[in-house]
Amino acid sequence: xxxxxxxxxxxxxxxxxxxxxxxxxxxxxxxxxxxxxxxxxxxxxxxxxxxxxxxxxxxxxxxxxxxxxxxxxxxxxxxxxxxxxxxxxxxxxxxxxxxxxxxxxxxxxxxxxxxxxxxxxxxxxxxxxxxxxxxxxxxxxxxxxxxxxxxxxxxxxxxxxxxxxxxxxxxxxxxxxxxxxxxxxxxxxxxxxxxxxxxxxxxxxxxxxxxxxxxxxxxxxxxxxxxxxxxxxxxxxxxxxxxxxxxxxxxxxxxxxxxxxxxxxxxxxxxxxxxxxxxxxxxx
Numbered sequence: 001x002x003x004x005x006x007x008x009x010x011x012x013x014x015x016x017x018x019x020x021x022x023x024x025x026x027x028x029x030x031x032x033x034x035x036x037x038x039x040x041x042x043x044x045x046x047x048x049x050x051x052x053x054x055x056x057x058x059x060x061x062x063x064x065x066x067x068x069x070x071x072x073x074x075x076x077x078x079x080x081x082x083x084x085x086x087x088x089x090x091x092x093x094x095x096x097x098x099x100x101x102x103x104x105x106x107x108x109x110x111x112x113x114x115x116x117x118x119x120x121x122x123x124x125x126x127x128x129x130x131x132x133x134x135x136x137x138x139x140x141x142x143x144x145x146x147x148x149x150x151x152x153x154x155x156x157x158x159x160x161x162x163x164x165x166x167x168x169x170x171x172x173x174x175x176x177x178x179x180x181x182x183x184x185x186x187x188x189x190x191x192x193x194x195x196x197x198x199x200x201x202x203x204x205x206x207x208x209x210x211x212x213x214x215x216x217x218x219x220x221x222x223x224x225x226x227x228x229x230x231x232x233x234x235x236x237x238x239x240x241x242x243x244x245x246x247x248x249x250x251x252x253x254x255x256x257x258x259x260x261x262x263x264x265x266x267x268x269x270x271x272x273x274x275x276x277x278x279x280x281x282x283x284x
Contacts, residue, residue: 001134003101003108010051013099015108017134023108029054031097031110031130033062038137038280043223045162045244058093059242064130065158066092066112066145067122069233070183070254077121078257084121086257089160091121092128107133114148124153137280144273147266155264156252157231157274162244166218168199171245173214173236175224181205183235183254198238198245205253208234212247215283222281225249230264231274249276 006014006024012034016022024035034051036043046060068090077083087094092112100109111129114122125148133140147153165171173195180191183203194204206212210228215221227234227249235248251274252262266272 001106003099015101015132015134017136021134021136023132023134023139025099025108025110027097027099027110029058030093030095031064031099031112032058032093033132035061036139039282041219041221041280042164043278043280045164045242047242059239060162060244062162063089063093063160064110065089065156065160065248065250066128067155067157068257069156069158069250069252072258073255074258079121079123083123086121089158090156091118093160102131107131125149126153126155138277140275140277142273142275144271145266146271147268150268152265152267154257155266155272156250156256157264158235158248158250159276160246160248161225161278162246163214163223164219165243165245166216167243168238168240168245170217170219171198171214172217174222175209175211175213176234176236177206177208180236181253195236198236199240201240202236202238204236205250206234206236208232212236212249214245214247217283220283222283223247224279224281225276226279227274227276230262231276233262 003015006012011028012024012026014024020040025033034046050059071088077085097110097112113127114125127146129144131142176191182189210232212234213224225247230251231249233250237246256263
């Protein structure tokens, strides 16, 4: 297992088990995992052309959402005058990250610390660390957020995986709750009815059991996302005509910093940990 520079111009590194099992990541673009090849198959969707334009948000890979998920329904900062309004999904996905490789434990560590730039939006000292363990047909995440300030720190956290799919009509979603929230219309609706429109574009929030999954009948694989409480919110998002779906674990819904619902407060000089994994299973 090794880490090496894959694309110098784009700042992309590869973390490799072997030729058929590896991930690529870009520290300078939000620590995003851009590619995941499992048993020779590319699991993630990644828009490389859009990635080349640094003025645009990344479409693909696994962006990191912090300190909020979604957006805030307010015209000014929740932290008062003197602070900028937090952007959609927070600032972590737009910043330079650091990385290290644990030779003994065989995992990649991505980390982000508070800086002058983050304090324009968010008045807290923090360390966000993500340990990524690559296994055959599995990607594991251990997320630790440490509050270094002398008062409680509010946080939301999420991952935004984009998965390659053969076609929307070939997908079967499993382990979803009966109802979901249509985030565009802000209404509660039947999950199966909403998923019938996935080829038109959906943005659905679900309170899951800590497990979300779908099957692709043409690619003959099942993708299972394990994300136990308090990381158990699930978002399904599609953006046609892109042949991809996002199956996202969140701790908190949109606007959590404003209405307080499922907002997580980390006490002074304390930490909060979340775990998640993505498993790939071949289907006959």
